[in-house]
Amino acid sequence: MRVRVEFTTEPFHGEDDHLPAHVTASAEALRQAGLSPDLGPLGTSVEGDADVVVDAVSVALKEALSHGATRVTLTLDDADAVVTSPAPSGTEAGAGSAAGAADAAGAATDLTDGLSRLITDVERELGGPLATLPRAEKQHAVRLLEERGAFEMRRSAETVAEALGLTRFTVYNYLNRIRDAAAEPTA
Template identity: 50%
Template structure:
């Protein structure tokens, strides 16, 4: 059986080079012989079940040793490409998987900002919404595809308003 693990380490950084803790976690996965896809908000590692499960403590330790304050992990069965097992339901196309993972990452970022702000984004006053957009920008949320629309929905404003908040921060 093949598994894949998606792990994110925090704190997130905005633009620029990835944080040391994210690189250390990715390197630990690679050193364990796992296939990796490294992204701005997390890393996806794939491999046989035994190798992946044995590598998880080293990946977590590497992230923490690299300065991470939190490591979030999801493990799931990978789509089987072998001929000996017939899946019960058709697997989602490979291209669709990263979109789901990125949406999950954006949802986690929004939830983190809501916890930090003490309210749902849509319940914030205008200065609070502007601060939330600034925090999301600093954490790299707007590097994700269609993130402006998702953030606008969460804030209860238009995409134009989110762009105005972002442009205001750039000035």
């Protein structure tokens, strides 16, 4: 079985290009186990054989803690699992019929097209493909997309993460920081 593990270590240091010791130490532990981690200041992810990944992540988290991490948040997913969308409910007119299925597919396409348009607009505004932007501009892109409602769409974080060249977990961390900052009272 293959698994994918994504974890964040705190404190966050996401505003500059220097990764904190708890991030680099955990990544090195993963590399020592023969894995290729995808890392950033707000999240690290790795995928591979379950036995290898689970053992390596255990060592990596101990390294993170011994190098200054004060908190770790982790998710583990079966990388081989096929993700499927739930079927539309039968309460709407035409559901269950060919027309209902076409309507549902059309709605999904409309949402996907809407998200694509939002991403294209932000790319145009920021001057290039999101994946090529420096970290601070990627964070700004997430802020712009959040302000424009992009993350209200189902599975949008995955699409945005792909466009940014980041993990979904990192996009969620950027969103959490943006939302936390917005919730803070102003003086």
